[in-house]
Amino acid sequence: MNRAELADFLRRGRARLDPTDVGLAPGARRRTPGLRREEVASLAGMSVDYYTRLEQCRGPRPSRQMLTALARALRLTDDERDHLFHLAGEEPPRRETASAHVRPGLLLVLDRLHDAPALVVTDCGQVLAQNALSRALSGDALARPARERNLVRRFFLDPAGRGLFPPEDVPDHARQHVANLRAVAAARPDDPEPAALVAELRAASEEFARLWDEHEVAVRRGTTKRFRHPVVGLLELDCEILLTDDHRHHLVLHTARPGTESYERLQLLRVVGLQDMTPQGAAG
Secondary structure, eight states: OOHHHHHHHHHHHHHTOOGGGGTOOOOSOOSSSSOOHHHHHHHHTSOHHHHHHHHTTOSOOOOHHHHHHHHHHTTOOHHHHHHHHHHTTOOOOOTTSOOSOOOHHHHHHHHHOOSSOEEEEETTOBEEEEOHHHHHHHOOGGGSOGGGGBHHHHHHHOGGGTTTSOGGGHHHHHHHHHHHHHHHHHHOTTOHHHHHHHHHHHHHOHHHHHHHTTTOOOOOOOEEEEEEETTTEEEEEEEEEEEOTTSSEEEEEEEOOTTSHHHHHHHHHHHHOSOOOOSOOOOO
């Protein structure tokens, strides 16, 4: 681990970003350009003290999960992300599998979507990023341990994962999750990620195993979803799924049709904001 080079790289990455680049309000005039340390720490989900020690060449070696979070917070490109891993003495993630690194351009789009819940997920259902309204709608997925950020795993193994939807809609969601995962596993037969997820869910969920044996295949595309929210009530939202060029990352966007009751409730949700919405399920 090259502590000095890592610290310098982090400082320079922080200095080149404007608050508006990461979805933050500009706030009062700043004496120095770039983000503050506490802002980077918040975006990466770590303590300010931990991040400060990294910049001061005295922090512990970051975990791979922490490096991924830093790369996302600093809006690093794939090449810059790989360099960050090398400086920390880690091998960068393989590029032939679905990466946990979200490209800066995609994060910029996410940050600009103030009036629609949106999130970025891998094709296997791992939540990588959310905007504020997505967190208000379905909970903060990134605040949970990494394994619990997967929408498919949480849906079948945690009752809270399906509590976000009306009970009568749950069977359709289950079938869609399984059919999409089968398509992903078939398209990536040599990738251990989808294979491991399928094996885990077949062993742990009778419902998943039954649906898997029906051999339905369908890539998830645009649809209409109904969400149960503990404060604003039932919302019927149009769901659009935009794919990156390699189809490994999905930008999932939820919108309400103007003039509908769901539209008014979504506007109310913007006002309600990120209050404690427990109990809440998985990000949708």
